[in-house]
Amino acid sequence: MRFDYGVTRAPQRLVFGPGQRAALGRLARDLGTRALICTDERLGGLPLLGELVADLQAHGVTVEVFAETQAELPLDGITTCAARYKDFAPDMVIGFGGGSCLDLAKLVSLLLSFPGPLSEYYGEFKIPGPVRPVIAIPTTAGTGSEATPVAVLADPDRVMKVGISSPELIPHTSICDPELTVTCPRGLTAISGADALAHAIEGFAAVSRVATADLATSRVFVGKNTLSDVYALRAIKLIFDHLEAAVNQPEDITARSAVMLGSTLAGLAFGTAGTAAAHAIQYPIGAETHTAHGLGVGILLPFTMRFNAQTAAGDYAEIAREIGVATATDDDASAAEALITALSALFARIGMPATLDKIGVTPASLDNIATLSMNAARLIENNPRTLSPQAIREILDAAMAQA
Known part of the structure; x- marks a missing residue:
């Protein structure tokens, strides 16, 4: 672990714990008297949303609800929401739901604060100043969006999803209540947890x-650093130890709490350290196969780690010893291999497919995927081992089922 440099960017207030959603009204009243809630159709129909609205109203906050968040966050949904509530002029935007709901809240806040189009802000450090405060209330444990400076959307003019990265997008307040994840379906719990593990491992x-x-003012993702390492290592331990129980015993609040805390810590880690190859390669795979982000990342992670091991063996060995799959007497290469094996076994136990062909990737598409992956430049540059289209093709070949 390096000790010469560290960066943390985080919400001004981050509240964690079972039942802490009840703090929403008290936290929101400090930010104004009008709130827009961004959620999806399923959550919008639950009594839980009514409880949140009532709590806000009891604390003097007028509420409007947009319950039309779409998966993968298409651009037109973002602009529709912002235009609909422009005259309402919310003092704060509340994201309630999975990563798409949280990212929608961030981007609607951006459009309510500065003129569009959103394409003006694609990339890093393009947002000119503070946006309206965002309160993030995640109902899944995976994206870490409640703690990150990133929002991702689908623009029909782009082949792959695009990101807007700026410290201005970090939520002002995050309420992480693991009770909200208890009804998260088994499969979504699994792929969300795999995504969170990838955030922490790639950041570390x-x-x-x-x-x-x-460095911290020229790059959103600064790379490995001493502060993100602390968050990442703790996140990996929490998720590795408890994800299987969270998947198989959904009402185990201890497991749910551990995985949600791990996901949030992973968000704090990669929000400054950044992610790398598994995330870069998933973008074109997701665009081609229309599969969930965490699914592709989870499949790719062991293969990208094996590719990186010749450069990152020391980091992987440190993780392996932390989670107990290697000892201090094991050499770094052996410990790194033990970590990769342990992750693959965990993913198999929670029902993750092992290879890319299982989600519809075909051999004929591999060259195009390798080429398109290089467009995620900030992630490619963040990988510990140099990447090229040929190197990515090597990873992809390994990640396809062998005849």
């Missing part, structure tokens, strides 16, 4: 950059 093993004075 990210490229280590020279600690210049402008």
Whole structure:
């Protein structure tokens, strides 16, 4: 672990614990008197949403609800929401739901604060100043969006999903209540947990950059650093130890709490350290197969780690010893391999497919996927081992079922 440089960017207030959704009204009243809630159709029809609205109203906050968030967050849904509630002029935007709901809240807040189009803000550090405060209330444990400076959307003019990255997008307040994840379906719990593990592992093993004075102001993802390492290592331990129970025993609140805490810590980690190859390669795979982000990332993670092991063996070995699959007497290469094996076994136990062909990737598409993956430049540059289209093709070949 390096000790010469560290960066943390985080919500001003992050509240964690079972039942903490009841703090919403008290936390929101500090931010104004009008709130827009961004959620989806399923959550919008639950009594739970009514409880949140009533709590806000009891604390003097007028509420409007947009319950039309779509999966993968298409651009037109974002602009529709922002236009509909422009005259309402909310003082805060509340994201209630999975990663798409949280990202919608971030991007609607952006459009209510600055003129569009959103394409002006694609990339890093393009947002000119503070946006309206966002309160994030996640109902899944995976994206870490409640703690990150990133929002991802689907633009029909782009082949792959695009990201807007700026510290201005970090939610002002995050309420992480693991009771909200108890009804999360088994499969979604599994792929969300796999995504969170990838966030933490890729952040912990990210490229280590020279600690210049402008590093944190010139890059959203600064690479491996001493502060993100603390979050990442704890996140990995929590998720590795408890994800299987959260998947198979959904009402186990201890397991649910551990995985949600791990996911949030992973968000704090990768929000500054960044992610790498598994995430970069998933973008074109997701666009081609229309499969969930966490599913592709989870399949890819062991294969990208094996590719990176010659460079990142020390980092992987440290993780392996932390989670108890290697000892201090094991050499780094053996410990790294033990970690990869243990992750693959965990993913198999929670029902994750092992290879990309299982989600519809075909051999004929591999060259195109390898080429398109390079477009995720900030992730490619963050990988500990140098990537090229040929190197990515090597990873993809390994990740396809062998005849």
